[in-house]
Amino acid sequence: MAARRTQEPGGNEARPNEARRRSSRFSYYGRLGAAEKRTYRKSDAVGAIVLPLPGALVPIVERFRVALAAGKRAKIEHVARELCLGITVSLEVPPVLVKVRSVRPSDHEGELHGLYTWEKGKVAVIEVWMRTARNRRVVQFRTFLRTLLHEVCHHLDFTLLGLSDTFHTEGFFRRESSLMRQLAGRPEKKARAPKTADAVKSKQLALFADG
Ligand SMILES: [Zn+2]
Numbered sequence: 001m002a003a004r005r006t007q008e009p010g011g012n013e014a015r016p017n018e019a020r021r022r023s024s025r026f027s028y029y030g031r032l033g034a035a036e037k038r039t040y041r042k043s044d045a046v047g048a049i050v051l052p053l054p055g056a057l058v059p060i061v062e063r064f065r066v067a068l069a070a071g072k073r074a075k076i077e078h079v080a081r082e083l084c085l086g087i088t089v090s091l092e093v094p095p096v097l098v099k100v101r102s103v104r105p106s107d108h109e110g111e112l113h114g115l116y117t118w119e120k121g122k123v124a125v126i127e128v129w130m131r132t133a134r135n136r137r138v139v140q141f142r143t144f145l146r147t148l149l150h151e152v153c154h155h156l157d158f159t160l161l162g163l164s165d166t167f168h169t170e171g172f173f174r175r176e177s178s179l180m181r182q183l184a185g186r187p188e189k190k191a192r193a194p195k196t197a198d199a200v201k202s203k204q205l206a207l208f209a210d211g
Helices: 027-031 034-045 054-070 073-090 141-159 170-184 197-201
Strands: 002-008 096-103 114-119 124-131 206-210
Touching (some): 002 141, 073 096
Antiparallel strands (some): 002 206
8 A cells, every 4th residue: 555655854934935926946846747837836826724613723722832832742733633633524525644753863964853654544643743853942833833734735736636646736835824813923034045846845755665
């Protein structure tokens, strides 16, 4: 049985500018087969996930912030599950199980932030890591929420958009940002290094494993 796993290694905090609207394809597009290219273009064409009642989920996000600040893994996981259930129920798609892990696994490529695994016939699973590998500090709220929503977007690619694969496209990152805006508002203005398409491309890792 095929399993689809999409993982987010280090560098996940940096994102394309949320205000960016001009769509451009990442360079890995050229290496995809014809069917994958069609899926990529479908993914790229959808720029937002509209939650029917985002206001109903905002209090859960606030509890998520409080739980993260307290740093208790079980509580964070409980609230993360509540939030993801709220999203999937409101969008009328199958649920996804969230597992909050402790210290991020790391290797020469960096730290793993999140992982989405889906096997046919089973409930999809999101894993997110709440502590950095380098100094074991709890990940910042917006970073952690964005990682969680990023993995939710992988789930929604299959369950809401009906795509046969889930790619990191400009459209994908806009959908992720659209969920962030609806649930946590816009970030306070901070000077940030611009993100390049090449840096994002290097994070695209979709593994197809036997399960
Ligand atoms: Zn991803």
